[in-house]
Amino acid sequence: MGAGVAPGPGGSAMRFGVRARRVAQVAGVAGVLFAGAAAALAAPWHVVFEATSPYHHIRVIDEDGMRVLSFDGSTETQMSLSDPLRGHFEYTEYFHLVWLWQSRLSNVLMIGLGGASVQRAYAHYYPEVTVETVELDPTVVQVARDYFHFKEGPKQKVRVEDGRVFVRRTTRAYDAIVIDAYTAGRYGSFIPYHLATREFFELARRRLGTNGVVAYNVIGSLRGYQADILGAVYRTLNAVFPRVYLFPARESDNVVLVATCASQPVTLRQLQRRADAIVRGRRVSLPGFRTRVAAFRSLPPSNAHRSPVLTDDYAPVDGLLSGRTLRALEAAPAAPASPRPRK
Amino acid sequence: MERVAVGLLVFLSGAAVMVLEIIGARFLAKDFGGAFYVWVSQIGVVLAALAAGYYAGGALADRAPRMGVLAGLLLPAGALTWVIPDFSGTVIEALILRHPADEPIPLVWQKLDPALGSVVVFGLPCFALATVSPFMIRVAAPCPGHVGRTSGRLIAASTLGSIAGVGVSGYILLDVMTVSGIFRLTGVLTGFLGAACWGLGRWGPASRRAREAAP
Known part of the structure; x- marks a missing residue:
């Protein structure tokens, strides 16, 4: 979890002036982007849900704009994250x-x-x-x-x-x-x-x-x-x-x-x-x-x-x-x- | 020779129990579905039948250490196993259709119904087969000083039989035989074990010792 949601340094900018704040915001956004990119490079997919039911080891994995349902390590279903009516088998x-x-x-x-x-x-x-x-x-x-x-x-x-x-x-x-x-x-x-x-x-x-x-x-x-x-x-x-x-x-x-x-x-x-x-x-x-x-x-x-x-x-x-x-x-x-x- | 016969008897009774357990779980799935609870209840019920059978077998062996007693348990158990394909359908149907149609079955019954079905169909045969091991330990142990070794040997033989039963039923029998054919075969095997007990009691050396050991 948590790729791309790493807190940027922008939070500490509050006590500076407007200009400084803006600079800090830009730095913060850049920081978030950088963290997200780094996470994406390190882990192109991430598990958003994982559980073991009486029948399967179930995982929901987000990868390349697709959401994948995996049972025991093999793909059951997939769905596009941007349009749930697309990406299915x-x-x-x-x-x-x-x-x-x-x-x-x-x-x-x-x-x-x-x-x-x-x-x-x-x-x-x-x-x-x-x-x-x-x-x-x-x-x-x-x-x-x-x-x-x-x-x-x-x-x-x-x-x-x-x-x-x-x-x-x-x-x-x-x-x-x-x-x-x-x-x-x-x-x-x-x-x-x-x-x-x-x-x-x-x-x-x-x-x-x-x-x-x-x-x-x-x-x-x-x-x-x-x-x-x-x-x-x-x-x-x-x-x-x-x-x-x-x-x-x-x-x-x-x-x-x-x-x-x-x-x-x-x-x-x-x-x-x-x-x-x-x-x-x-x-x-x-x-x-x-x-x-x-x-x-x-x-x-x-x-x-x-x-x-x-x-x-x-x-x-x-x-x-x-x-x-x-x-x-x-x-x-x-x-x-x-x-x-x-x- | 006698040792081999006793070992084989215990081995085959251990195998028959596991054929009933594995094929039984498969058999119950057509009525109770592929639910996890079917496996849970089948394993639980067979273990309960084994516990009761061990207890009763041990007590019986001390009271009446005659092979004929074991034959009297195994022959009817074999007959009961033979008729599983004929009577179980009606019993299980009654169990399932007692719930009102179109409404979900309460969770507690989703869990307990397969166990009830399993008790009715497989309880008695597994109970009878479980009496064999403690009974044979009592009959086959030459003297109290050898009970440890004898019981160890026979329990090992029975467990090896169970392993064989699991493997043969799961990997081979289901592919080459019908489920009712497998029940008939297990019924014949159990009946054969009963007949063997009767024969051993009649002519085997164990009977002599058993008579001597009898109070």
């Missing part, structure tokens, strides 16, 4: 695409708060949409309020609870459910398995209306980095929802999966026409909304057919993340690739 903008299937979006459930990038954007661009957020870690909620401009109100509610417990107990219906409860750590990613199984997606589907959609962030890529987990989450979503589409982010290894209750398939052309209508109707004013639509991909990931459907009974997410489970399944096809459903 590009992948979070794909969460706005639920509008393409819900042109009258009014109720959204979000699982995972983090640095509130999506919540902040929704509150700004669609102030009439009600957003309920469920976040497991109370410290994260506090940090989002204090450092990431997250404001609670009648349209922005937050509940400290596990996402699955909430979805199981709620009786409300939502137009869309946005799931970003996946964290990346220094030693790779961590995926809460109980938010990625067929049973969980069935619970989620029960809370959606007729044209409801689920948008799910997977840290991974179509080929290579954590492709196994992407294939498995795709296949699991597809076991519950008739259509699943992929939106691979351009700037990071994230893929946002959009699963729809509607069984009618859509094409990129149709989605672009819908996007044009929505933007023309001024329902969505997010800059670059139409560019995000172009990332659309309707083909399943190439490994989806040999990925397991994740269930409460068999969800080897840690093995999938490290790539060893799919290799083992291929070596021994008799292994329980997709165990029979238990009801």
Whole structure:
């Protein structure tokens, strides 16, 4: 803390004459500037908040005009200090695409708060949409309020609870459910398995209306980095929802999966026409909304057919993340690739 | 030979406890969520079951140092572990859905519900498995002069078994088996340990000594 706020020598100038005072003030300002510059050179970033919650070592770091939320040493969220609506990760903008299937979006459930990038954007661009957020870690909620401009109100509610417990107990219906409860750590990613199984997606589907959609962030890529987990989450979503589409982010290894209750398939052309209508109707004013639509991909990931459907009974997410489970399944096809459903 | 059998018995019972603990925490997460309290309560409940099991096992061993007693504890525990996937869903559902819908669960129950679930599902099997070590110390110690060495050896074997149980369940079993499959396997193992106790009591040399040591 405290870079650039070192007290200058100006304070002792009070008993001199005006001229002397002015000189002292200039010296003081110069002193402050110098101290600030020196601090900036010595420490280009500084920690404005640090705490250890039951889940993470949380730090808020200001660096080069950006505010960064770090969990266990890896960046969760970032935000521009001068404009909180800028500087966020590009992948979070794909969460706005639920509008393409819900042109009258009014109720959204979000699982995972983090640095509130999506919540902040929704509150700004669609102030009439009600957003309920469920976040497991109370410290994260506090940090989002204090450092990431997250404001609670009648349209922005937050509940400290596990996402699955909430979805199981709620009786409300939502137009869309946005799931970003996946964290990346220094030693790779961590995926809460109980938010990625067929049973969980069935619970989620029960809370959606007729044209409801689920948008799910997977840290991974179509080929290579954590492709196994992407294939498995795709296949699991597809076991519950008739259509699943992929939106691979351009700037990071994230893929946002959009699963729809509607069984009618859509094409990129149709989605672009819908996007044009929505933007023309001024329902969505997010800059670059139409560019995000172009990332659309309707083909399943190439490994989806040999990925397991994740269930409460068999969800080897840690093995999938490290790539060893799919290799083992291929070596021994008799292994329980997709165990029979238990009801 | 007998030493190896006794050591293996204690080792495997230590392993079974930790498989239940680690897989159990994972199992409870689907109902109670990924909350920190799930881990806290699972560890706390298993330790409480161990404490009760050690106490009861030691007392039983002095009263009736017969291997058949241990078999009588482990066989039902194995059966109970086998049926965990069948009965636990209903019990836990009742535990969670007793809170009014759409309202936050009071913090005290967010903390205690996973512990209650853990007691109901894992309490008795862990209790029964914990009786093995003190019981075997009483039965296997050839004379009071060797109690120190015998207890040290058996507690070490049990703890080594627990380490193996943690590693095998966390690093291997979850990737290759279903959770219900792992419970069934642990049930079979516990039942097998019960049968082994019965066999040792019937034909093993420990039974002879136990009969001599009996008051």
